[in-house]
Amino acid sequence: MNAIPLILYLSAGILYAVHFTTRNALAGRTGTAVLTLGVVAHAFVTGMQTQAAGHVPIAGVAQAISVFVGLLALAYLYMEMTTGERALGVFITPLLVALQLLRVVSSVVEKRVPILESPWFGVHVASLLFAYACLALAFVVGLTYVLLFKEIKAKHLGYFYARLPSLESLDLMNARTVALGWVCLTIGVIVGVIWTLQAKQGPNVDPRVQAITLADPKILGAVVSWAIYTFALYARKRGAGGKRAAYISVVGFAIVLFNFVPIGYFLTRSHNFGG
Amino acid sequence: MHLFLLGVSHKTTPVDIRERLDFAARGLGPALEAISRRSGASEAVVLSTCNRAELYVACDEVPAARADLLAFLAEYHDLDSGALEPHLYERVDAEAAQHLFRVAGGLDSLVVGEPQILGQVKDAFAAATEERTVGPVLNKVFPWSFTVGKRVRTETALSEGAVSISFAATSLARKIFGDLKGRTAVVIGAGEMGELTAQHLQGQGVGRMLITSRTLAHASALAESIGGTAVPWTELFPTLGQADIVISATGSQLPILTRPQAEQVMRGRRNRPLFLIDIALPRDIDPAVGDLESVFLYNIDDLQAIVQENLARRAAEISRAEDIVAGEVKRFEAWLATRGAIPTVVALRQRFEAIRRRELERLQPKLAGLPPEAGARVDEITRLLVEKLLITPTEQLKSTPDPERVRIYADALTRLFALDAEEPARGEPGRDSAARRADDAGTTVTS
Numbered sequence: 001m002n003a004i005p006l007i008l009y010l011s012a013g014i015l016y017a018v019h020f021t022t023r024n025a026l027a028g029r030t031g032t033a034v035l036t037l038g039v040v041a042h043a044f045v046t047g048m049q050t051q052a053a054g055h056v057p058i059a060g061v062a063q064a065i066s067v068f069v070g071l072l073a074l075a076y077l078y079m080e081m082t083t084g085e086r087a088l089g090v091f092i093t094p095l096l097v098a099l100q101l102l103r104v105v106s107s108v109v110e111k112r113v114p115i116l117e118s119p120w121f122g123v124h125v126a127s128l129l130f131a132y133a134c135l136a137l138a139f140v141v142g143l144t145y146v147l148l149f150k151e152i153k154a155k156h157l158g159y160f161y162a163r164l165p166s167l168e169s170l171d172l173m174n175a176r177t178v179a180l181g182w183v184c185l186t187i188g189v190i191v192g193v194i195w196t197l198q199a200k201q202g203p204n205v206d207p208r209v210q211a212i213t214l215a216d217p218k219i220l221g222a223v224v225s226w227a228i229y230t231f232a233l234y235a236r237k238r239g240a241g242g243k244r245a246a247y248i249s250v251v252g253f254a255i256v257l258f259n260f261v262p263i264g265y266f267l268t269r270s271h272n273f274g275g
Numbered sequence: 276m277h278l279f280l281l282g283v284s285h286k287t288t289p290v291d292i293r294e295r296l297d298f299a300a301r302g303l304g305p306a307l308e309a310i311s312r313r314s315g316a317s318e319a320v321v322l323s324t325c326n327r328a329e330l331y332v333a334c335d336e337v338p339a340a341r342a343d344l345l346a347f348l349a350e351y352h353d354l355d356s357g358a359l360e361p362h363l364y365e366r367v368d369a370e371a372a373q374h375l376f377r378v379a380g381g382l383d384s385l386v387v388g389e390p391q392i393l394g395q396v397k398d399a400f401a402a403a404t405e406e407r408t409v410g411p412v413l414n415k416v417f418p419w420s421f422t423v424g425k426r427v428r429t430e431t432a433l434s435e436g437a438v439s440i441s442f443a444a445t446s447l448a449r450k451i452f453g454d455l456k457g458r459t460a461v462v463i464g465a466g467e468m469g470e471l472t473a474q475h476l477q478g479q480g481v482g483r484m485l486i487t488s489r490t491l492a493h494a495s496a497l498a499e500s501i502g503g504t505a506v507p508w509t510e511l512f513p514t515l516g517q518a519d520i521v522i523s524a525t526g527s528q529l530p531i532l533t534r535p536q537a538e539q540v541m542r543g544r545r546n547r548p549l550f551l552i553d554i555a556l557p558r559d560i561d562p563a564v565g566d567l568e569s570v571f572l573y574n575i576d577d578l579q580a581i582v583q584e585n586l587a588r589r590a591a592e593i594s595r596a597e598d599i600v601a602g603e604v605k606r607f608e609a610w611l612a613t614r615g616a617i618p619t620v621v622a623l624r625q626r627f628e629a630i631r632r633r634e635l636e637r638l639q640p641k642l643a644g645l646p647p648e649a650g651a652r653v654d655e656i657t658r659l660l661v662e663k664l665l666i667t668p669t670e671q672l673k674s675t676p677d678p679e680r681v682r683i684y685a686d687a688l689t690r691l692f693a694l695d696a697e698e699p700a701r702g703e704p705g706r707d708s709a710a711r712r713a714d715d716a717g718t719t720v721t722s
Contacts (some may be wrong), residue, residue, distance in 0.1 A: 022430075023427075023429070023430075023432070024430060104298075124501050148450075151449065152447070152451060153565075153571060153575065153578070154572055155577045155581075157447075157581055157584070161450060162432070162435060162436070165453070166449060166450050166451060166452065166453035167450065167452070167453075167548065168451065168452045168453035168454075169453045189313055238545065241546065241547075242546055242547075242548060242569060243546075243568070243569070244546065
């Protein structure tokens with residue numbers, strides 16, 4: 001069932017690619033429609049799984065990734081609506097497809113351990129996933145900013161020059177997505193800390209909770225990425241927007257993604273509560 | 276009914292003749308009126324731009340319309356028609372539509388892909404609509420050409436990329452800064468090139484225009500003419516600190532902005548992008564300034580190269596645009612062909628109706644004994660019968676897409692029913708079309 005949104009995301013991606021290369025307006029509009037359909041289907045599938053399992057399926061990494069994919073698509077659609085720019089669709093959709101593919105490969109809804117029944121859990125994961133979605137957008141926007149910047153700087157006005165929005169609007173999109181992402185990241189991390197402190201006080205402490213320290217790769221990764229984005233915001237306040245901000249958001253998201261997928265799967269000792 | 280075009284353009288006619296064929300000066304109204312007063316054309320649109328003067332008309336007889344339009348051109352512009360004739364080109368039906376589609380798509384323009392022409396075609400059509408000189412044919416082909424123009428614009432890159440230096444500079448500025456409303460442009464040097472680019476930027480709605488020159492009076496004069504503010508030369512560097520776009524076009528032999536100076540300027544700007552356009556010869560800005568981060572430096576050769584590249588890219592798009600035109604012309608041809616069937620359909624119906632009436636007339640003595648309702652019923656039944664017999668061939672003829680086949684069908688019908696002969700069936704050679712119309716109107720005609 002997870003394959004339905006995947007197929008829709010893939011189709012939307014192809015349509016966006018056609019739109020980007022041939023600049024056919026109809027392909028772009030159809031791409032948006034198919035992507036919207038994909039998000040709706042994704043929400044529906046997630047809803048069904050929630051009903052079947054009795055809780056939102058975000059405990060395991062693959063499940064969380066899938067919810068993240070839906071949120072990213074939603075955030076992208078919002079950006080498309082507010083700016084009227086479809087050119088970035090071709091950069092976002094591969095990310096959606098690749099991450100949703102992970103979900104399809106491991107499609108069981110994992111059982112939830114008692115520790116995760118805390119109300120903090122939902123807030124923690126939801127705000128972090130939304131933060132990642134925003135930061136992913138910032139990453140894509142930053143990447144395109146650098147591509148366009150280089151073309152203009154090198155005086156080779158070519159492919160991207162003809163297709164991307166202006167540097168100024170890319171910079172603005174980057175600033176907004178980073179700011180929103182940082183707020184959600186901060187909420188997620190603070191809630192995580194509070195929740196861990198509470199959980200450690202109970203009588204039968206889960207050994208995995210016991211093992212949560214700053215030295216855990218996953219926690220460390222989260223703190224590092226939070227620090228990077230805090231720096232990005234600070235630097236922008238000081239006037240360093242543009243290319244530097246773009247680079248920071250590219251690097252920042254690379255760490256977020258690394259933290260989310262390979263570390264989440266293989267490296268963390270404590271922070272993996274999927275069954 | 277034919278679509279006919281007679282015209283001159285930059286491709287066929289030297290400018291001194293084009294000038295004399297200009298319709299814009301006197302307005303299109305009188306010209307359209309003058310054409311419609313003549314008998315040759317039933318519909319007319321006049322397209323007059325600085326590169327072309329074209330008359331699009333719908334007519335029954337092309338040679339007559341041609342002679343008529345030629346006479347009109349000579350008379351209206353007070354020219355000798357013999358001198359005019361070698362410069363004119365003419366197109367009929369699908370070829371005329373093809374020409375119009377190419378014009379609307381910017382394919383026939385001096386600068387291929389220039390976007391103004393579509394607006395000019397729309398204006399020409401609007402003027403003719405106002406004068407009520409358009410009918411079924413031009414009402415079809417002109418809006419069709421707007422669609423073609425729009426398709427060419429959106430589906431190909433034919434109109435893309437700046438093809439003049441000042442426009443290239445402006446579109447770069449837009450790509451860097453987006454909306455130029457809140458931006459400040461500084462013009463250094465009050466020469467002609469600086470003025471031209473400044474005007475372009477002003478046209479694009481740049482927020483603030485500051486002008487500086489070694490001679491303040493020159494700066495003030497330019498500032499006045501384009502609506503900016505003059506700044507003393509000594510204030511140059513502080514002014515650059517506020518600028519987003521700088522156009523430098525002085526006659527100075529030495530660079531006026533060196534790399535250390537630019538570094539100084541950038542320090543106060545905290546990485547806000549600065550777009551420097553150096554259109555002076557020799558150059559005003561040290562090329563090394565372009566190596567600074569957040570500085571985009573373009574000199575006149577860079578801009579020239581962009582223009583050349585854009586022209587080449589447009590040229591590469593021509594065949595795609597021509598494909599779009601060809602496809603639409605084909606569809607237009609099909610439409611025109613179904614229009615071509617209309618006279619045949621009308622003639623066929625008239626023939627059938629005439630036969631029905633004649634038979635009723637013939638049977639009149641026998642039907643006279645019937646009560647009036649029964650007589651009316653007979654009339655109704657025969658009418659319906661004829662209607663039913665004709666409905667299928669009529670629709671078949673109208674919906675055939677292939678023009679050649681339509682012609683064959685129309686031809687066959689004309690021959691089989693002898694539609695071009697005057698009522699041959701019962702041999703009434705003396706009846707003219709007026710009598711036939713009378714027939715249709717129900718007037719009694721003895722058989």
